[in-house]
Amino acid sequence: MKIATWNVNSVRARLPIVVDWLQTERPDVLLLQELKCETGAFPYDALSALEYQALVVGQKAYNGVAALVRRPLEIEQPLMALPGDDGDVQARYLEFTVAGMRLASLYLPNGNPVESDKYPYKLRWMARLRDHAVTLLASGQPVILGGDYNIIPEPEDVYAPEDWREDALFRLESRTAYRALLYLGLTDAYRARHPAEPGGEPAYSFWDYQAGRWPRNQGLRIDHFLLSPQAADRLDSCTIDRQPRGLDKASDHTPVVLTLRDSGFVSAYS
């Protein structure tokens, strides 16, 4: 099972790049964030022609998340919002079951500037995500939470940590809320397969359009797959595909790709 997550920064502006990538990579599932279009304006037809059915939570101009699932896989029990605040109208979360696994596509609030109401909204959203993850983990099924977390987990996940100390993506309060997710028993799939090493090659999933961040490889690792123990037990690989970031009219994010084995640990004594 091959599952990818990609913040596309407008699905309509990025459609040719996404179509090319799907044709090359053929993932079973692609989780999308920052659609920047209403549900009805989502390019269903172009993706259906590639055998992908779509689950979409859109919003005009901002946010928006989707999941593309390759036929004949079936989408079951969709949930179109993060529980915990019926008054939250921002399109940042969807969840569904496919092949016996529970998957989410999430777009966690950026939270900048920290003096604005955007920052407490980010922290409340993270608390809701944690509460909901407790429920998901209790189900015992494999759970895969993928998306743009807008969290730099550790100093090695940013090109200049000292410059980001007070940013909503990196400040201690944000990282503490993210760690609370890990402490529930979730595994950061990328780091499980690629431990950070002193002097090692940095791994980023986002490079700002501005200031030559891409040509200088000054990025952030903010797009993550968090896996429940039952999903982590099946973890085969997790990689970052830098290729799409270098294309003309690229998103500022690039895909993170997860592959899972069909079954988990089997005891030699059974």
Place this chain on the structure above:
DNA sequence: ATGTCCCTATGTTAGGGA
């Protein structure tokens, strides 16, 4: 210090968001 890209609309340029 700045650098970009994409969205919307009191719309063909400006402002917001990231």
